Amino acid sequence: MSQIEFNEQMAAELEAVYARRDIRRRRALVHEALGAAPGERVLDAGCGPGFYAAETLERVGPEGSVVGVDASTAMLALAAKRCDGHDNVSFHEGDVTALPVADADFDRALSVQVLEYVADIAAALAEMRRVLRPGGRVLIWDVDWATVSWHSEDPGRMERFLRAWDEHLSEPSLPRRLSAELRAAGFEDVEMQGHAFVTDDLTDESYAGALVPLMAGYVGTDEAQEWAREQSDLQARGESYFACIQFCFTGTRP
Numbered sequence: 001m002s003q004i005e006f007n008e009q010m011a012a013e014l015e016a017v018y019a020r021r022d023i024r025r026r027r028a029l030v031h032e033a034l035g036a037a038p039g040e041r042v043l044d045a046g047c048g049p050g051f052y053a054a055e056t057l058e059r060v061g062p063e064g065s066v067v068g069v070d071a072s073t074a075m076l077a078l079a080a081k082r083c084d085g086h087d088n089v090s091f092h093e094g095d096v097t098a099l100p101v102a103d104a105d106f107d108r109a110l111s112v113q114v115l116e117y118v119a120d121i122a123a124a125l126a127e128m129r130r131v132l133r134p135g136g137r138v139l140i141w142d143v144d145w146a147t148v149s150w151h152s153e154d155p156g157r158m159e160r161f162l163r164a165w166d167e168h169l170s171e172p173s174l175p176r177r178l179s180a181e182l183r184a185a186g187f188e189d190v191e192m193q194g195h196a197f198v199t200d201d202l203t204d205e206s207y208a209g210a211l212v213p214l215m216a217g218y219v220g221t222d223e224a225q226e227w228a229r230e231q232s233d234l235q236a237r238g239e240s241y242f243a244c245i246q247f248c249f250t251g252t253r254p
């Protein structure tokens, strides 16, 4: 199996998932940790459907600005639509390992659930450092998919399903080495925070509930569909359980 292609259909599905409760909670945690202030210039590397860009525009105000970069034109189209009407935002197609922006041009740079798709982490972090001004703040958020604990009455099938899902990523447990990678890239004051996303009510508003159809669609086997049906049966019986840890890393460019 290969990495997810963020084509039009996947971009639309992800956009719908990202409007849900748990992802809104995640964005609130990111905004708090990033701390963008009025008048600042912020880069979103791997901006996806543009939720962070739109919300960051409110934080930086008319004197500030936001630039979004993504490898997917479908994602960029959604992001541009979301930020329509603002003249202090721009979106560019590009790779996080070769950002199409100038040196030292940003006060803050974020990249949320993007680096786990990237093969060359050192190159991506070197780019984040290059584009920040001295004293600028970086924020990287990724999931350690090995922390997923998910109830099923067929643990073997659950395990096979999760391993198949891992194949959509370059590195399913990237957070394990991100602190060291950030320091190696030259960032100071590197901090890591873990945030638990847990639920015993697998509604669409929960992180896992929202992802069930998308994950089953990606894995794409009959067994994956059986797995998805079991999850809705468990939910109907009030027996759902899901837990995982997502990690927020921050650092400063000296």
Ligand SMILES: C[S@@+](CC[C@H](N)C(=O)[O-])C[C@H]1O[C@@H](n2cnc3c(N)ncnc32)[C@H](O)[C@@H]1O
Residues within 6 Å of the ligand: 006, 018, 045, 046, 047, 048, 049, 050, 051, 052, 069, 070, 071, 072, 075, 094, 095, 096, 097, 111, 112, 113, 114, 117, 118
């Ligand atoms: C899971 S989505 C996250 C989107 C957004 N950061 C958010 O949290 O709302 C991952 C995004 O990373 C983008 N992406 C993956 N690999 C990339 C790369 N090497 N360079 C730029 N964007 C990339 C995808 O196109 C997709 O939009």
